[in-house]
Amino acid sequence: MSRVKLVSPFAGWCLPLAEVPDPVFAGAMAGDGVAIDPTGDTLCAPCDGEIVSMQGARHAVTVRSDSGVDILMHVGIDTVNLKGAGFELLVSPGGRVKQGAPMLRIDLDKLARTAPSLVTPVVLASEGRVLARARPGPIAVGEFLMEVEGVAAKAAPGAAPAQLLRRFRVPFDHGLHVRPAALIASALRPFASDVTFIARGREGSARSTVAMMSLGVHCGETIEVRVVGADAAAALAALEPLLAPEMPAAVQKEVEKPRKVPADSGRLEGVIASRGVAVGVAARWAQEEFEVEERGTNVASDTATLRNAIAFVKDYLEGLAALATGEAQQLLLAHAELVQDPELARRAADSIASGKSAGFAWRDATRAMADSLSKLDDARMRERASDLRDLESQVIRVLLGELPVARKELPANAIVLADDLLPSQFMALDTPRLAGLCLARGGATSHVSIIAAANGIPTLVAVGPGVLEIADGTPVVLDAEHGWIDVDPPAPELAAAQRAALQRAAERAADLEAAQNPASTRDGVRITVNANVGSVDEARAAVRSGAEGCGLLRTEFLFLDRRAPPTEDEQSDEYARIASALEGKPLTIRTMDVGGDKPIAYLPMPREDNPALGLRGVRASLWRPELLRAQLTAILRVQPHGQCKVMLPMVNDLEDLRTVRAIAAECAREMKRATLPSIGVMVETPAAAVMADQLASEADFLSIGTNDLSQYTLAIDRGHSELADKLDALHPAVLRMIRTVAAAGQANGKSVSVCGAMGSDVDALPFLIGLGVHEISATAAMIPRLKRTIRLLDAAECRELARRALALQSASAVRELALLARGRARASAEST
């Protein structure tokens, strides 16, 4: 047994291994150790020894200490793909090195641009354990990194040794390099047998990542595996899924870039709609198809049967709506209206009159209407087409004697996989068993995404059609923190994901406990955390989650798809209920944001070629000022007067604000009210962002709607599933807009909040704080975690981080920086 003290091979920031953005290293499958996020460009020897392995791509070096301990340094993540570009060798493989001697020079800029991460794990690659390690924080070359102890290999006491030999073909694209080797070593850990790989006339222990790598085996080569020991058969069986030629995908997903391809196993990437990690089994959701009789019985009875079925569905949906909240409730009500649509009824009646059955006539009518709607360029109308398909099956189910929406029975820990889901379909899921949601299509800010987020269900969208090919019951890990789903992962990974999920659940419980306290950064900058709310129940949930108020009440969700506009009384009552649910905390009421992708039945709009650029937000309100007046008066009536603020969506310039303020002043005069509430504007268009100095001079507050601001700045429709991964509020162009707005707020002494989905994104927080945003409004379920993240951050470091982000060229480069920031925040927390 031998002890070795190792020094840091890089200048940089020392991190716990668990922070490495790669499950193989983070789960210590390649060995225990620490990681360094390098700031220096030279990798030096951590101890005196010999270079026993230098990967062909020069990205991974192993030094064997004079006492026989192997230390692997893997520069960056996925750097094997760079095939040596950006790495300059300063020593020769096989040569001796003195502690601190330069071994490898890296082109930091190039790697930062081309590799997913520069974080470098430094791990004990031979048998042994780590005795001590450096605390997280800055580290220089030559400073203490860790102390390790090499131990003798395991023996199998009292067991009769057996010897087995088997040949395998190596399936890994880059050969037997570090990550597959680490997985193999990890899979063998539970077994006592000696496992040896034999190739090219040499042998290497399969317990040692380095020994396996040293064989230099390429993809497709055949190796012989010798297993000796009492549990030889079991050890060999553990190797089979990793090495058998017919099953490369399970491991290849670890060693290759994620692909958007159909697969029974492997990794599929998507867009994060609601954060979290879920480990469970695949449960596919598909729209049912029913057989219906074409010929009717007689016109009178078919007409009556269909009328009754429609009435049943309407009542059923209204009943569900009474139990639902927020947007889900509004969509159920919308469907209850749509199922009674007179045009549908007329078409069905014509069909019955021509001798068709009730079911056939209904299907004909809904499909004909859905088909013509789906051909229109208008996104709102296309959305209605899928609603109609949903209603088609609901009515037919009733005609067949079933309930309208099949309650989808789910296995425990179900990860539901679907093409897209409507809120009614989401609601019919067996939610206590629902662990996660993964959609082939959809956008991160679509209706079902917002509802899933409000329910705290980890969700990925725009994953592509491959997700629909995963068989029911397949084990999956839905990682909606990194944006991928792993299908049928190897057992060690599944176990690591399960451990991580348990740890997260414990963290969530602790976060909730701390969430009632205000949150400040480590250097004392106070950040206000409000909630986005769409109903009374959501307001209650917000308070329970630690919200300091409501930063955005989406009032259009309260009365969406009513046939008649809500009266002033109805509005006032609803606002008062929400104000009281907030227990006196501030309530920011946004005037109705209709139009665009939020059509509203009682406010038919003229046909527009491009509704997103048309009559929406405050423009729609000014187009129908009588509705705006009713809404402003309803808000003015809410007691106590100081609790409510008014916020205007889609403002472009001061003229919008002044016009609404004048109308509000008239309403107040008529009510003999002396004071007006605070009136603020949302910054959702590039025009508003660049004119923020003017807006801030007159508005009482500003709130950045990053969903729309990103959509308009990047010119990407927020519902577009093909482009969903490009629509990222962390794009430097959007960050520059936010910087302008935050600076305008500061110069005019006005608060600037962020209430788009970016405000719920923990990775965006450091940038927002660094850009000068000290208030956010988020999904209630995210508030506890956001508060914890704030407490880990340092505002001065955030400013530096934001400065770096503004100079980057893409959203993905900013995301990379965010990952680093996350590691640093955790590391500082651990060191204090």
Ligand code: PEP
């Ligand atoms: C936004 O655009 O960021 C926003 C908060 O408004 P909505 O998502 O309701 O359009």
Ligand code: MG
């Ligand atoms: Mg908006």
